[in-house]
Amino acid sequence: MAEKASESSNSISLNTVDGKIFKVSPTIANQMQTIQSLIKAYDSSRVISLPHVNAFHLSKIIEYLEGKSATTVSAVKEFEAQFMKDLSLKQLKGLLIAVGYLKVNELLELMPKTVAKLIENKSVEFLRKFFGIVNDFTPSEEAKIREEIAWAFDGVDED
């Protein structure tokens, strides 16, 4: 027991919402801004509970933080591309929530960029479908938006 305690004296224990404990090195933990501020504020030997992060998301975040320490710039790029490719759309959304909550800055740059590429220049209907969002505008609100969008050549008044 004593041995175990000394072995883990540097690592930080994180408890996910589905009850799994992860032990991570300070280097990894410090790249999650939310955790970092808690370590500073409290005794790091305590277990930090993360009510909004499940084990799958935390394991992906750790996988990213470990993987992106590759040696060369091109190796990191390759790793990042593969990392994003391996995620389903559903996973991508869930992971973004976890990443936003834990404030993993590098993923907060990479992931929105990837999503932005996917939705660039896409129609309103595509966006709703892509994100599972239901149109909640009333007809009069929609008419108002159409009026506002006078820059589309279809809707431009001649005078």
Added chain:
Amino acid sequence: MPMRTQIGPLIVLKHETDSIQMLSSSSSSMSNSSSSSMSNSSSSSTQSPISEEPVTRNWLDLPRDVTSTILLKVGSIDILNNAQRVCLQWRSMSYDPTMWHTIDMRNSYAPNDMEFDLEMMCRHAIDRSYGNLVDITLDYFGSDDLLTYVADSTNHLRRMRLLSCWDISEEGMIEVAKKLPLLEELDITISNLSKDALEAIGHCCPLLKSLKFNMQAFRDPHFDFDGEAFAIGQTMPNLRHLQLYGNKLTNDGVLAILDGCPHLESLDIRRCFNVNLGRSLGKRCAEEIKDFRNPDAPIDDYEFDHKSDPESFFYDYSSGISDTVLCDVEDYLGLL
């Protein structure tokens, strides 16, 4: 852009004794990985493997700031044309003035295939910034009137990029420069502007640290012109970064820049075919400039505007175009 994710009082700390119990109760399943080991807690009776998240989420669960970041990366045109029409929440976000501190009107429309009045759209975007515009990019549209509208809308403009803005005149730029005292970064890539505009900018924008003044690089016709380089050397002593792609300057121009801009950290004169770096000038550039790109340096990382004149571009640089951009797009599409 800094993230402003809101965090409520969501994190609960547990005592060490709790965690030791939890760890020891399932120690047999602990992984040997040093940096991240994992075990199932005693409290979770169903031990589901880590594979897929259980809950289906729609996009509106995302923190507002993350959604904003995504929309900002998609760009102003997409926000106005599409994103704001998706749902009430996105519509209200699109009216948040902080969404318009940066207006990025880059687009992939072919010149003759413009579906929108980009200038009208841009004015609308500027109106939504409520005087807080900091950073604007115009791409293949814009006029003196629009530039004046930009400058009159804000006292905070620090960065401006004018990409293939053919309709902006030397006189227009000279007038507008007077209204941009805080400008730190300016990119004029492919334009009708020349030394008079640069002089005015140099005089009116004392904080200018980064200048890109790029042209289409032609070997022919042969002519020398150091006017722009002299204007820079004479009026922009605080410059840290300078890119003069495809300029017609000569060695005299390079010297004027080195003498006039003592703080220069990077200088990019790729495709400036009139510069012949002899021994002494080459040595001086290498010694004084941390990041120096000579006229013959590779151009694969140069962001050129493909719409400006593709034929002449390919004629000059048939081998210099990176295909990584295309690969990226294919990768991303694989996600769908």
